[in-house]
Amino acid sequence: MTESRFIRYLLLSVALLFLGLFLFVPLATVFTRALEKGGDVYWEAIRNPDTWSAIRLTVLASVIAVLLNLIFGVAAAWAIAKFDFIGKNILISLIDLPFAVSPVVSGLIYVLLFGLQGVWGPWLLEHNIKIIFAVPGIVLATTFVTFPFVARELIPLLQAQGTEEEEAAVVLGANGWQTFWKVTLPNMKWGLLYGLILTNARAMGEFGAVSVVSGHIRGETNTIPLHVEILYNEYNYAAAFAVASLLAALALVTLAIKSYVEWKSEL
């Protein structure tokens, strides 16, 4: 490098200052505000039944979203990267749709479909199936907004790998299933894991779409982000930040796993 020492340090300082102001300070604030009234208040906030319910719901929605995206994402990426078919470009665009659409609109779609005034509302009411303002709606909205993560991560990876190894496997006598488990899956495992981590992080942190379909029923249809908002609006800052610290901790864990996966996949 030819840049002088001064320029290098200047660039580095600007980058660090920016990071510090916009990332580190807010993160530190979350934890200090969460713990400023002491550990007891913190634990009390976490152990509160409503908080527990929010945690359980968040985990449930995330697990389902991750599983669905695992299956759908792998299938879509596999189909797009390894085969040629009509409508392939349309499928790729559709996968990106949840990224392009505002989360609030994503939530509204489900209200318009399954809500009481919605397309299938009356039928659902007749059969006593609750989707909007209930758990299924939250799961649907969460899955929708996390739709692209796995597929988007895998498509370029699979395309770069081509189909030669799969061809080698079938010529050697492997059937489709064996080819997938022994060749394709091991080749994409780090990319897949990376996509799932991102899916999980987004699923747990999703606010907009879930907020529209949830109905904010305490102890029933509140996820962690919604619960934080309620506590905050009630001026219960210590509790709000305590619960928020869970999400912040999740972000840190995600970052750590993400770095590990990136490091592993480069080996």
Place this chain on the structure above:
Amino acid sequence: MSIDVKNLNKKFGAFVAVNNVSFHVKTGSLTAILGPSGSGKSTLLRIISGLETADSGEIHLTGAESTYQSVKDRNVGFVFQHYALFKHMTVAENIAFGLNVRKRNREETRERVQELLHLVQLEGLDKRYPSQLSGGQKQRVALARALAPRPQVLLLDEPFGALDAKVRDELREWITHLHKETNVTTLFVTHDQHEALEIADRILVMNKGSIEQEGTALDIFDHPASHFVAQFVGETNYIEASLCEPELVCWGSFKFSVNGYKMGDKIRIYFRPNDVYVSPTPETLQVKGVITETRFRGPLIELTLDIGEDKFITALIPKGVALASGYKKGEEVFLGITAFHSFRV
């Protein structure tokens, strides 16, 4: 262990990749499909393996109809140009793959892997990963992997294409050796004529989806069956002319006896640089040329000769002869052509 291909056709959209191809590969032979890129040779190989399906035609492996058999049931060995080794498996696991998917007994598989490691001279590297091997070693693992399930036939797609010249020469020699040892019917695709001429028992020359000629290296080199083969295989000169009298082609003061052409036909006369005879004195030679360039080619000297009408030809003569005659740039010489082939254009 033989391969029979009958009236095979394959199109990609409007592009004809394989055009009514038929041939037979004898049990135990080492046959090359030689052709320029885009001639359909790789497609043909992939159809035989089952990786690609033909639009029409038949394939028989070891006498049995295989046209509609799935790839995995054909039991062919296939070696890809870029190896296609399984990156996440060790050398031993790669070689064992074809046996494991067929659920062979573990002991038997281990023995077979050792046997193949020995055959391809990679003993001791069984626990390495492909990324830790050189190009030549990777290609040998790919060969071992293809041979492990004892395939009926071995198909190689430009097997040395991705290797550098020196390793390529080594592997070329080694593969003839391997073929003698295993005696597996082998069909390989190449665009490199030296490769084909040097190691194959038989050569199929392909162009634009069709087989132009089939024969031994000697047949193809000395008796090209078409104008494409004449100019594609080996170095060659040509001049284009027509009959000046029945059964005689004239070009300047060159005269070539031919038969089977009509007056007015456009005829190309092909002759190899080593079939050009050069002398400093007229002897019985009628044609004059001027040396425009001399190039050192090891035991031979290559002369570029201006024979008039903006036509340049090359002649290859032994170095000793060239030195004794003292050929230099700008000098006038006399030449004759000792062997040629003619084709209607």
